Amino acid sequence: MKQYKYVLQERDMPTHWYNILADMQNPPPFYRHPATLALMEDPPMPPPVFPMELIQQEFSQERWIEIPDEVADVLKLWRPAPLFRAHRWEQALDTPARIYYKWEGVSPAGSHKPNTAVAQCYYAKREGLEGLATETGAGQWGSALSFAGNLFGLKVKVFMVAISFQQKPYRRVMMETWGGEVVPSPSTETHAGRAILEQDPESSGSLGIAISEALEYAMTHDGYKYSLGSVVNFVLLHQTVIGLESMKQMEMAGDYPDILIGCAGGGSNSAGLIFPFMRDKLTGAKPDLRAIFVESTACPSMTRGKYAYDWGDTAKTGPVAMMHTVGHSFMPAPVHAGGLRYHGMAPSICALIDQGYAEARAYHQVEIMDAAHSFARAEGTIVAPETAHAVRATMEEALACKESGESKVILFNASGHGHFDLAAYDAHHREELVDYCLEEERLQKAMAELPRIP
Amino acid sequence: MKQYKYVLQERDMPTHWYNILADMQNPPPFYRHPATLALMEDPPMPPPVFPMELIQQEFSQERWIEIPDEVADVLKLWRPAPLFRAHRWEQALDTPARIYYKWEGVSPAGSHKPNTAVAQCYYAKREGLEGLATETGAGQWGSALSFAGNLFGLKVKVFMVAISFQQKPYRRVMMETWGGEVVPSPSTETHAGRAILEQDPESSGSLGIAISEALEYAMTHDGYKYSLGSVVNFVLLHQTVIGLESMKQMEMAGDYPDILIGCAGGGSNSAGLIFPFMRDKLTGAKPDLRAIFVESTACPSMTRGKYAYDWGDTAKTGPVAMMHTVGHSFMPAPVHAGGLRYHGMAPSICALIDQGYAEARAYHQVEIMDAAHSFARAEGTIVAPETAHAVRATMEEALACKESGESKVILFNASGHGHFDLAAYDAHHREELVDYCLEEERLQKAMAELPRIP
Numbered sequence: 001m002k003q004y005k006y007v008l009q010e011r012d013m014p015t016h017w018y019n020i021l022a023d024m025q026n027p028p029p030f031y032r033h034p035a036t037l038a039l040m041e042d043p044p045m046p047p048p049v050f051p052m053e054l055i056q057q058e059f060s061q062e063r064w065i066e067i068p069d070e071v072a073d074v075l076k077l078w079r080p081a082p083l084f085r086a087h088r089w090e091q092a093l094d095t096p097a098r099i100y101y102k103w104e105g106v107s108p109a110g111s112h113k114p115n116t117a118v119a120q121c122y123y124a125k126r127e128g129l130e131g132l133a134t135e136t137g138a139g140q141w142g143s144a145l146s147f148a149g150n151l152f153g154l155k156v157k158v159f160m161v162a163i164s165f166q167q168k169p170y171r172r173v174m175m176e177t178w179g180g181e182v183v184p185s186p187s188t189e190t191h192a193g194r195a196i197l198e199q200d201p202e203s204s205g206s207l208g209i210a211i212s213e214a215l216e217y218a219m220t221h222d223g224y225k226y227s228l229g230s231v232v233n234f235v236l237l238h239q240t241v242i243g244l245e246s247m248k249q250m251e252m253a254g255d256y257p258d259i260l261i262g263c264a265g266g267g268s269n270s271a272g273l274i275f276p277f278m279r280d281k282l283t284g285a286k287p288d289l290r291a292i293f294v295e296s297t298a299c300p301s302m303t304r305g306k307y308a309y310d311w312g313d314t315a316k317t318g319p320v321a322m323m324h325t326v327g328h329s330f331m332p333a334p335v336h337a338g339g340l341r342y343h344g345m346a347p348s349i350c351a352l353i354d355q356g357y358a359e360a361r362a363y364h365q366v367e368i369m370d371a372a373h374s375f376a377r378a379e380g381t382i383v384a385p386e387t388a389h390a391v392r393a394t395m396e397e398a399l400a401c402k403e404s405g406e407s408k409v410i411l412f413n414a415s416g417h418g419h420f421d422l423a424a425y426d427a428h429h430r431e432e433l434v435d436y437c438l439e440e441e442r443l444q445k446a447m448a449e450l451p452r453i454p
Numbered sequence: 455m456k457q458y459k460y461v462l463q464e465r466d467m468p469t470h471w472y473n474i475l476a477d478m479q480n481p482p483p484f485y486r487h488p489a490t491l492a493l494m495e496d497p498p499m500p501p502p503v504f505p506m507e508l509i510q511q512e513f514s515q516e517r518w519i520e521i522p523d524e525v526a527d528v529l530k531l532w533r534p535a536p537l538f539r540a541h542r543w544e545q546a547l548d549t550p551a552r553i554y555y556k557w558e559g560v561s562p563a564g565s566h567k568p569n570t571a572v573a574q575c576y577y578a579k580r581e582g583l584e585g586l587a588t589e590t591g592a593g594q595w596g597s598a599l600s601f602a603g604n605l606f607g608l609k610v611k612v613f614m615v616a617i618s619f620q621q622k623p624y625r626r627v628m629m630e631t632w633g634g635e636v637v638p639s640p641s642t643e644t645h646a647g648r649a650i651l652e653q654d655p656e657s658s659g660s661l662g663i664a665i666s667e668a669l670e671y672a673m674t675h676d677g678y679k680y681s682l683g684s685v686v687n688f689v690l691l692h693q694t695v696i697g698l699e700s701m702k703q704m705e706m707a708g709d710y711p712d713i714l715i716g717c718a719g720g721g722s723n724s725a726g727l728i729f730p731f732m733r734d735k736l737t738g739a740k741p742d743l744r745a746i747f748v749e750s751t752a753c754p755s756m757t758r759g760k761y762a763y764d765w766g767d768t769a770k771t772g773p774v775a776m777m778h779t780v781g782h783s784f785m786p787a788p789v790h791a792g793g794l795r796y797h798g799m800a801p802s803i804c805a806l807i808d809q810g811y812a813e814a815r816a817y818h819q820v821e822i823m824d825a826a827h828s829f830a831r832a833e834g835t836i837v838a839p840e841t842a843h844a845v846r847a848t849m850e851e852a853l854a855c856k857e858s859g860e861s862k863v864i865l866f867n868a869s870g871h872g873h874f875d876l877a878a879y880d881a882h883h884r885e886e887l888v889d890y891c892l893e894e895e896r897l898q899k900a901m902a903e904l905p906r907i908p
Contacts, residue, residue: 108834
């Protein structure tokens with residue numbers, strides 16, 4: 001009998017997060033100060049917008065960081081997450097490849113995002129905070145933080161990119177069900193939001209703007225700090241439970257991946273899956289391991305951006321990081337994969353790509369939805385448009401195996417379900433989906449605004 | 455460390471379905487012919503609207519019926535389903551009760567419904583059929599059959615109650631993603647639908663009408679048969695995987711339920727959980743076991759209806775069954791729990807209630823959504839409004855334990871997630887939910903149309 005699922009018990013959950021910085025010979029360069037652009041060699045970075053424990057994790061050189069019992073205790077509401085062998089999809093694609101996927105859609109919020117939201121809320125509560133402010137694109141991150149904040153008795157303020165706020169009312173309701181307070185961004189509640197609205201009252205918003213608003217809100221409200229759902233080291237650290245569980249599950253399956261694949265907006269879900277395996281490549285144990293980070297052609301930081309210092313947010317309030325970027329003022333086209341509309345990328349991922357340890361590629365939204373349909377028809381699972389980018393890359397690698405006759409092992413991260421994204425599926429059925437074409441000129445204009453490092 | 459989940463491996467899946475009829479001293483009386491009202495003592499019932507194998511299962515007296523490998527092979531895409539201990543909800547309710555729930559929301563369609571859809575499609579395909587026609591209320595059943603039909607290469611035609619078709623476009627898109635063809639009911643595609651539309655062009659539809667349409671479609675299209683998602687014996691049979699898995703999981707937890715709870719529209723999810731345990735009561739091993747079937751006050755067949763013969767559908771095409779009914783012409787109020795708007799109830803459940811083996815109760819929609827919120831805040835999980843009825847009953851039993859100081863073990867079936875029902879949560883936040891009051895006079899009028907048995 002075929003086995004479809006590799007299921008762990010709670011006692012098999014990882015006890016520590018894995019910090020890839022400890023194994024990188026050339027870790028990403030230090031952050032720079034948002035105003036002076038000076039190197040920030042030591043924590044805490046001013047202003048201390050995050051809980052102190054998280055700032056320490058951001059700069060930690062420890063390879064293993066213990067997961068507090070209180071955090072593990074919440075993660076157990078859905079973790080360990082199952083890992084599947086996609087037998088039926090392999091058959092549909094007629095490929096000799098062995099395809100596995102880690103399924104993070106089983107969390108209450110529907111994606112991998114609660115893995116870090118729970119940890120962040122725990123540390124915020126322990127520090128005595130009253131609440132956290134954050135931004136959300138498609139709503140996955142805002143849902144995750146609302147869910148986690150509620151369990152730790154924290155208030156959660158969410159600035160939701162306006163276009164998603166309008167298109168995805170159910171995501172708002174979900175956040176409100178868990179007690180989150182949600183406003184469309186740009187909003188009138190911050191200077192940053194009002195400044196944008198003055199220029200363009202109809203602004204559909206962006207993640208960069210929403211980050212600026214959340215940062216400002218946190219800094220101007222007593223008892224509040226800021227929470228970020230991707231990009232920075234400590235977030236990626238918390239997501240490594242994905243890969244650590246997957247390593248055990250691949251062992252149960254008697255396989256080891258040749259190719260690892262994840263979609264990347266800020267990079268946290270793909271890093272979560274890939275980093276624990278990447279250790280085997282960094283240490284030389286698996287020199288041929290391939291890792292593919294997949295982005296949207298609408299916001300192609302890794303494939304068409306520069307590897308340079310840039311601000312993390314539009315208002316230039318947050319730290320300046322060395323990363324692949326299309327420019328902090330870049331306004332991406334309104335693709336359905338709202339979570340992939342961030343102008344930058346996690347610095348640790350960018351360093352790996354820059355140093356040749358990992359690959360990047362980008363897809364248009366019609367081809368990713370083709371792949372999502374192929375997957376849904378074979379496996380049943382309806383993935384989010386973000387996840388569909390990983391599905392597309394997996395499909396192409398599997399079809400390459402069919403061509404070459406190789407039976408490679410491919411593992412991708414199915415980061416979230418698409419229950420709130422069925423408008424994308426509907427548009428695809430009706431052949432109304434648009435492949436946005438990003439002109440080089442527009443891209444260069446945004447990148448001309450990168451900081452000039454002294 | 456507290457344990458939250460009891461997780462089985464694929465090898466622990468039940469190999470046989472449990473047929474409760476084999477253990478009932480007084481099984482439900484035979485069906486009657488829809489036109490002559492004569493007793494139908496032998497299969498097949500004319501006309502043979504279902505695949506023959508299912509008709510044989512409907513009348514089988516075998517206690518255990520083997521699950522075909524091809525069916526198990528699809529169920530493994532999500533089964534075994536996890537069983538949870540609701541530690542956090544117990545704490546929130548401050549109850550000494552030990553609350554467990556079986557989580558059926560992990561299926562691709564989001565509920566328990568695929569458990570029977572997969573079996574029905576397998577038998578239909580083996581019989582050489584081209585397609586199946588069915589009805590759906592809130593969309594859970596239509597999604598399940600579309601999902602399963604696609605995997606077995608069957609066409610699926612879904613008549614969706616018009617009000618849900620309008621209110622839940624995402625459910626339609628989900629069905630279409632799996633290749634289902636969906637039309638709002640009443641439709642112009644059948645005599646039954648056209649007759650209703652002539653009387654009321656704005657008809658919001660009902661499950662009874664949609665059943666009539668699907669039956670007619672199946673009988674007038676070559677290669678098609680009809681598929682039903684609840685009520686009849688073979689559907690409840692297929693759902694017993696829920697209870698059979700739960701028995702093993704409760705054993706892992708070292709507990710045995712004092713009280714079993716499920717919501718009931720046609721009764722399949724609650725029967726699926728309860729019947730395997732009920733065997734212990736029927737055989738005398740657990741005489742004190744309580745089983746509670748929970749319905750909506752908007753459609754109170756068990757709590758305010760008659761235990762009498764009635765047609766299963768509005769057009770009086772299907773068999774006449776002995777059941778609790780509010781009358782085949784009854785039009786329930788448009789509560790959010792669309793799946794609980796069926797006028798009858800599974801005959802086997804009704805017999806158990808009539809003979810004192812089980813209890814029934816009904817709730818209004820404000821109180822069930824209060825309970826759903828309490829549960830979502832504590833456990834994270836956002837359940838469907840149907841499921842919220844079971845959550846409410848569990849909450850009341852848990853609070854009764856708090857009152858009495860008893861530490862009872864309560865197990866309820868969390869039959870589906872509420873990702874497509876967030877409008878109900880939104881209405882609840884805004885205090886816009888309405889408790890429909892059902893006048894006795896209106897009820898009596900519908901029940902005056904019950905058949906007069908010769």
